[in-house]
Amino acid sequence: MNVARAAAPAVVDVLREYADHPSAFLAVNAGTRHYRSDAAPGIVAHLPGRRHHIQFAAPFAPPAARGELLDDYLRHLGRGAVLTAVQLRREDLALYVRRGFAANQIGSSYGIDLGRFTLRGKPLAKIRQNVSRARREAVTVVEAGPGDLADRRALDDIDRAWLRAKGRHVKELSFLIGERGGPGRPLRRTFLARRHGSTVAYITYSPVWGSRPGWLYDLTRRSPQAPVGTVELINLTALTAFADEGARWLHLGLTPFAGLHRELEPPTASPLLTRALHQVARRGTALYPARSQEAFKLKWAPHVIEPEYVAFQDRVRTGAVWHLLRAISAV
Template sequence: MKAMGTSAPDAVDLVAAHADHPSGVLALNTGTVRRPGTSVPGVVAYRRGRRHTVQFAGPFAAPADRDRLLEEFLEELAGDRGRPPRLTAAQLRADDVARYEARGFRVNQIGTSYSIDLARFTVRGKALAKVRQNVSRARREGVVVTEEDSLAPQPELDAIDAAWLRAKGRHVKELDFLIGERGGLAAPLRRTFVARVEGRAVGYITYSPAWGSRPGFLYDLTRRSPAAPVGTVELVNLTALERFRAEGVDWLHLGLTPFAGLSAAHAPTSASPMLDRALRLIAEHGKAVYPARTQEAFKLKWAPHVIEPEYAAFQGGPRLGSVWNLLRITNSL
């Protein structure tokens, strides 16, 4: 399949117009191909492997056009010369499940996403006690948070990224495809909040726009230096959250945590029991792959108002090659 995509301005406009997904902005990541619809308006975001293609989320289109847009994409894959690549679709929402099952895919829950309704958010009460405690500690340690220009050169943030990776170990790579980035097409739309102690940057969080039925911002990328005081990340996020709420923003999405919140109650009828067991093993013992429990605990302490499963769909079933390729293309291996 020949990779075909849109120009940069067209890609941003297409995704913004049609992505009804809290993490839809990730379709704009560097290295991701965005295929525009030909018979219906919309876009499909994907990355191509040697024998497998990984799609990000479902087809981005109006509800009535999503089936047709997916059919276009599947027909294009099937028409590839030689051996047609198998398709895996990651970060599907619940309303995508039946669409892929109807086309012979097997669908498994891969994690859970979390969202805060800013109109209902309050820092008071028992649920946010840990957040308040950590924020107070960071302030006592002299942490100050400011919003800074996302497009300006940021060598201090580059240094934090490098220190963060070193602290994770020499074999750890940054995850890709399913998390945000500091550059790329979405850079002009991104907002960056930086924590400083005595003028020195010790951490940051970037927020990217979220479109669709729950518009707002996505908590996109977070980094802290090993020397950052306890509570730094909480103070950055609370500062941004309060800024967004004052501006009338509706939602703050905390994004997907892979391998978290796996539940039989969310299992589609087509789910592979073998893959489900493997994902649960990773959730319980796979800290080296992804720190699911730590990430889940951080998101739950913000008392999110919407907690929903996300899925992956495997064409022809979740074979070893398709699962391995999904992990590889997200840099989990």
């Protein structure tokens, strides 16, 4: 067995072969570890801890081997360890419920079918309006070339400005979003917005495999100087490029605490945690701007909106919830 940080090409090979999750490429993020079993193929992507361990998505393995790989990983953790699995899809739940996990919806993910996407009509009116506004403000969009040092320096400046503008009370869910560098950088694509010769915003996109292949919108940053509509113009430019290349889907990723519905909760859901997550969804702007993130994604009239879940080993423990929030930089 191997619990080390696996080389990115080896992880990518596993994801290409077995992943059917729009955010699977996050398993390549720096800091994520990968458990491999001698008994079953595939990997478990996770963040280890002293007692509380965080797993990202379900095991990336052949369907028939996922249960065996998960069981082997749980045995590896040993008695006294507590596992929390985050960003599970609905079809993953049975795997965890059969092993005594309590599962709750944590948010929703959104996907655009590029073969059906159109800017025409009322649903995309706000996108058209904002894109036109950015163009009137002389914003243009280009795709970054590999290894461009000048672009990297400009993006570093944007990152610093973004953090200053957000303030100390607003934090990103770092375990659940993409990253600009790290081991997966060679496979990511970055689109830049420029105005009067300066880069004012960017979005990175990661590859997606499985039943809805295409690209994942996984990280966006904008400087305070970016006009209204800049992010929409970047995403429209990238979306158009992907469609022209024959890509089938553009995934907008998970928005935690958004799209929560009690009818989507599994029977094992904790009522207390359900109430707490709904409170965060309504009033938790300081924890995470779920409403604004959800509103941005809904403006694109996504063709698929599906729930994602978090599962706690045995039961929902206060310590496990706290450790999860610490791991994703939400507290």
